[in-house]
Amino acid sequence: MKTFKYLLLLFLSLGLFASCSDDDDPDPVNEEEVITTVTLTLSPQGGGTSVVFQSRDADGDGPDAPVILTGDLMANTQYSGTVEFLNELETPAEDITTEVLEEGDEHQVFYSFTGTAGSTILYEDMDADSNPIGVSVSLNSGVAADNNTMTIVLRHEPTKPNNGTAADAGGETDVEATFLYNVN
Numbered sequence: 346m347k348t349f350k351y352l353l354l355l356f357l358s359l360g361l362f363a364s365c366s367d368d369d370d371p372d373p374v375n376e377e378e379v380i381t382t383v384t385l386t387l388s389p390q391g392g393g394t395s396v397v398f399q400s401r402d403a404d405g406d407g408p409d410a411p412v413i414l415t416g417d418l419m420a421n422t423q424y425s426g427t428v429e430f431l432n433e434l435e436t437p438a439e440d441i442t443t444e445v446l447e448e449g450d451e452h453q454v455f456y457s458f459t460g461t462a463g464s465t466i467l468y469e470d471m472d473a474d475s476n477p478i479g480v481s482v483s484l485n486s487g488v489a490a491d492n493n494t495m496t497i498v499l500r501h502e503p504t505k506p507n508n509g510t511a512a513d514a515g516g517e518t519d520v521e522a523t524f525l526y527n528v529n
Contacts, residue, residue, distance in 0.1 A: 378441050379405050380520040382431040383497055387424035387484055396424070398495065400522035405434050417527045418464075418486040425469075426482045428454055430499060430520065445499065446470070446480055452519075453503045454479030455511040460493030462486065462528040476505040486528050496523045 385398040396416035403409065418424070430441040445452045449472030456466040456479070464487045468477035498521045503514035511518070 378439075378444065378519060379432045379434055380430045380441055380499070381405050381433045382429075382438075383499075383520055383522040384429045384431070385426055385497060385524075386429075387418070387426045389419065390423045390425055390483075393419075398497075398522075398524045398526070400524070401433070403433065411522070413522075413524060415524045415526050417529050418462075418484075420486060420489040420528050422486045424484040424486065426484050428480055428482070428497060442480060446478065449478045450474060450476070450505065451502050453477060453500050453505065453507075453514060453516075454482075455496075455498040455500060455509070455514065456482070456484075457496045457498075457510065458493060460490055461488070462490040462493045463488055464493065464495065464528070472505070474505065477509075489528050491527045493526055493528060494523055495526060496521065 381403065382399065382401045386395055387398070388395040396418060397414060398416065399414040400411045401414075402411035428442070430445060432439040432441055445454075449470075453476070458464045463485075465485045466479075467483040467485075468479050469481040469483055470478045472478055498511045499519040500511055500514055500516040501519050503511075503516035505514075507514040
C-alpha cells in the first residue's frame, strides 16, 4: 500500500511538471509597424544642394492622401542617399529605420524607376549574410528627362538573395511611396 501511495505521488508530480511546461505559450507576435513618413535625402557626391523626396501620411491608414515632396536631380550626377522611415503618429516620432537596419536579414528597400532618365541605384549597406538592405544607396541620375517616377518599397521578410526587384523578392510590403521628378 505504501508503494502504491509513493507511485501515485510520483505520477501526480510528473503530471504537475509536464503541465507547467512553457511549450504551450504562443510565439510572440511581431506586429507590423506603422510607417507614416518615407524620406529619401540625396546629396551630390561632388558637393552641392541636397534633394529631398518625402511622402508623409499624417493620418497613417486614414482617409487622407499622403503629402508628397519631390525635387529635381542634376543630369549625369552621382548622389549619396539615405532613406528614413518614421511613425509620426507616436510622440516623439518613432524611427523605424533603426529596426530595419537591426533586422536587415528580414527587410529590404527596393527602388524602381520609370521614364527615360536612366537612373540607377547601388546598395551601400548589407545584412549579416551580405545581402542588400537599401537604407544607404548611391544613385546615378542618368540623362536629362522630364516626368520620371521613382518608387520606394520597404519589404518585410523578402526572399534573399533576389534579383533586386520587389516582384521577385516576395514578402510583405511595409510601405510604398512613388515620386515624380525631373532630371535637368
